[in-house]
Amino acid sequence: MKNRGWIIVFASALIICAVWWLCITAFSSPAKTVGIYQNGELIEKIDLTTVTGEREIELSGEYGRNIVYISNGSIKMKSADCPDKICVKHGELESSGSPIVCLPNKVIIKFEDASEKIDAKAGAAG
């Protein structure tokens, strides 16, 4: 009976570890790869964690230019020539928030699905 008790303790410890590990991997590395789309086409895919310093990306559309600004792992629409400026007012892109959309210039900035990366890793290992 004593041995069995230890097995249960050991098993539950293992389960707790597994759940903890899943939580860590799920929450500690949020999606940081951002895709910039225009007219439904991918313009650029950027891993925000690899961007050091500041970076600006200029896009031109029907209503003029959009300036995308990246710094310190965040991305936002710095300025735009579109009439509504909704994209600029959106502020920084948040992983839990909605994508930055500029309807007049057909620009979308959004986080890419992180599961894509995990699949690629698993494939390489196997």
Ligand SMILES: [Zn+2]
């Ligand atoms: Zn806009």
